[in-house]
Amino acid sequence: xxxxxxxxxxxxxxxxxxxxxxxxxxxxxxxxSGLTAVDPATGAAIRGTTxxxxxxxxxxxxxxxxxxxxxxxxxxxxxxxxxxxxxAPNMNEIYARFFPEPPPARTVCGAHLPHGAKVMLECxxxxxxxx
Amino acid sequence: MAREVIAAPLPGxxxxxxxxxxxxxxxxxxxxIFCSGMIPVDPRTGERLHGTLTSEAHVIFxxxxxxxxxxxxxxxxxxxxHALIYDSIEYDVLNxxxxQYVANGPPARTVWSAQIExxxxxxxxxxxxx
Numbered sequence: 001x002x003x004x005x006x007x008x009x010x011x012x013x014x015x016x017x018x019x020x021x022x023x024x025x026x027x028x029x030x031x032x033s034g035l036t037a038v039d040p041a042t043g044a045a046i047r048g049t050t051x052x053x054x055x056x057x058x059x060x061x062x063x064x065x066x067x068x069x070x071x072x073x074x075x076x077x078x079x080x081x082x083x084x085x086x087x088a089p090n091m092n093e094i095y096a097r098f099f100p101e102p103p104p105a106r107t108v109c110g111a112h113l114p115h116g117a118k119v120m121l122e123c124x125x126x127x128x129x130x131x
Numbered sequence: 132m133a134r135e136v137i138a139a140p141l142p143g144x145x146x147x148x149x150x151x152x153x154x155x156x157x158x159x160x161x162x163x164i165f166c167s168g169m170i171p172v173d174p175r176t177g178e179r180l181h182g183t184l185t186s187e188a189h190v191i192f193x194x195x196x197x198x199x200x201x202x203x204x205x206x207x208x209x210x211x212x213h214a215l216i217y218d219s220i221e222y223d224v225l226n227x228x229x230x231q232y233v234a235n236g237p238p239a240r241t242v243w244s245a246q247i248e249x250x251x252x253x254x255x256x257x258x259x260x261x
Contacts, residue, residue, distance in 0.1 A: 027161065028132060028160070028161035028162070029160075029161055074134065076134050076158045076160040076161075076165050077158065077165035077258075078154075079256070082246075084246070085246045085247070085248050088248060089151075092151065092152065092153055095153050096153040099153065102136040102155050103147075103153050103154050103155055104134075104154065104155065104158055104165075105154060105155055105156070105157050105158045105165045105166055105167040106152070106153070106154035106167050106168070107167060107168030107213070107254070107256040108152075108168065108248065109168070109215050109245040109246060109247060109248075109254065110245055110246025110247070111245050111246070124165065126132060126133075126134055126160050126161060129132055
């Protein structure tokens with residue numbers, strides 16, 4: 001038996017990234033690439049405070065998940081990479097506004113991120129039931 | 132198919148309650164259990180137990196065993212482990228503890244160095260079969 005594997009067409013008109021799809025459906029799950037903050041209209045990088053970048057990433061994540069037929073409420077696991085763990089509370093405060101109760105499992109760690117990004121967020125969500 | 136949140140089996144393992152982390156201890160979905168990043172806290176009180184990488188890893192594995200068993204799984208059913216350590220120089224130290232807990236048919240694993248919350252030396256991020 002082979003499970004479905006399907007690239008999710010990007011919902012954002014930005015240039016995207018030839019090396020990675022924003023999200024891929026595999027079996028019962030949707031796997032979302034590590035997202036940094038971009039303008040959803042142009043794909044241009046947005047650099048600001050941790051709070052601002054987190055807000056933009058989660059708004060874009062919502063669009064990507066919905067394009068896959070999933071949603072923030074179906075997220076099972078999030079990994080957040082931050083330029084500094086001292087900023088974790090600033091990320092956490094914005095993060096808590098986006099996910100309904102009860103929140104997904106999550107791991108947060110500090111890492112060196114590309115192009116001066118302060119936050120990167122990847123996640124795994126349940127795919128829609130209908131396929 | 133739905134997702135099901137696994138509650139903390141002991142009060143100390145509820146990191147949201149103690150530290151405000153907006154996360155559930157673990158979530159079961161699609162036949163798998165996804166655990167939040169495990170840090171060395173006292174499972175009864177939530178107190179942070181800083182120590183050597185070895186002592187921190189022993190506490191984490193003890194807590195992970197409690198959490199997985201509360202979810203109907205176990206350390207024997209680990210599928211994938213991300214082991215974050217504060218400095219890759221401790222790789223061999225991690226392994227000496229690690230193999231005491233995952234003796235036979237160990238799970239897939241990736242180890243890398245990262246900045247871990249509260250100055251801890253190790254954090255485990257795992258997926259297990261439900």
